[in-house]
Amino acid sequence: xxxxxxxxxxxxxxxxxxxxxxxxxxxxxxxxxxxxxxxxxxxxxxxxxxxxxxxxxxxxxxxxxxxxxxxxxxxxxxxxxxxxxxxxxxxxxxxxxxxxxxxxxxx
Amino acid sequence: xxxxxxxxxxxxxxxxxxxxxxxxxxxxxxxxxxxxxxxxxxxxxxxxxxxxxxxxxxxxxxxxxxxxxxxxxxxxxxxxxxxxxxxxxxxxxxxxxxxxxxxxxxxxxxxxxxxxxx
Numbered sequence: 001x002x003x004x005x006x007x008x009x010x011x012x013x014x015x016x017x018x019x020x021x022x023x024x025x026x027x028x029x030x031x032x033x034x035x036x037x038x039x040x041x042x043x044x045x046x047x048x049x050x051x052x053x054x055x056x057x058x059x060x061x062x063x064x065x066x067x068x069x070x071x072x073x074x075x076x077x078x079x080x081x082x083x084x085x086x087x088x089x090x091x092x093x094x095x096x097x098x099x100x101x102x103x104x105x106x107x
Numbered sequence: 108x109x110x111x112x113x114x115x116x117x118x119x120x121x122x123x124x125x126x127x128x129x130x131x132x133x134x135x136x137x138x139x140x141x142x143x144x145x146x147x148x149x150x151x152x153x154x155x156x157x158x159x160x161x162x163x164x165x166x167x168x169x170x171x172x173x174x175x176x177x178x179x180x181x182x183x184x185x186x187x188x189x190x191x192x193x194x195x196x197x198x199x200x201x202x203x204x205x206x207x208x209x210x211x212x213x214x215x216x217x218x219x220x221x222x223x224x225x
Contacts, residue, residue: 035211037152044202044215045152056213088152093210094140094166098152 004099023089116219129203145199
């Protein structure tokens with residue numbers, strides 16, 4: 001079974017800065033079935049990115065995904081106050097697997 | 108608008124049972140696979156189970172296999188999770204989630220809290 005490891009565990013940045021979040025898989029993710037979710041306190045996760053690099057409906061273009069195989073990255077350019085949250089990567093399918101999450105906090 | 112409303116959570120003793128329900132609206136329920144995903148503060152998000160749109164196919168995480176049963180009633184637009192032999196480690200917020208056509212978990216309910224404790 002694939003294990004997804006996210007780094008760093010916590011990222012402290014200021015609004016306006018650029019955030020780079022990493023997701024590494026223990027084996028290749030088939031067909032780039034890699035998604036990213038954002039979760040704010042008290043809310044359900046929200047889909048941001050699918051297919052490693054495609055933005056979901058309504059997601060601002062400051063969010064971008066990249067990578068293939070075992071190494072994937074979520075980049076947020078010019079952080080807005082509402083972007084501070086926990087981010088999860090996920091291999092999707094009938095039996096999805098989640099990473100442990102990266103908390104993006106205000107510095 | 109897609110809406111998913113979970114219910115049935117609560118406090119239960121170890122070894123006990125609970126049935127969660129998820130009332131769906133705003134889409135053709137039988138056309139979409141559905142999942143249960145749970146979340147604990149210590150372990151983040153964990154997929155629990157998936158059922159196909161017809162109900163013919165089901166999938167379970169190893170941690171719940173043999174104890175939990177996912178089912179659906181397409182005439183009532185409702186998803187279920189029957190949880191037996193509950194353990195303390197099953198304590199979590201349980202989300203009902205709808206797939207897209209491409210196996211993406213797109214629409215999430217707000218969750219129902221299950222606490223397993225004596």
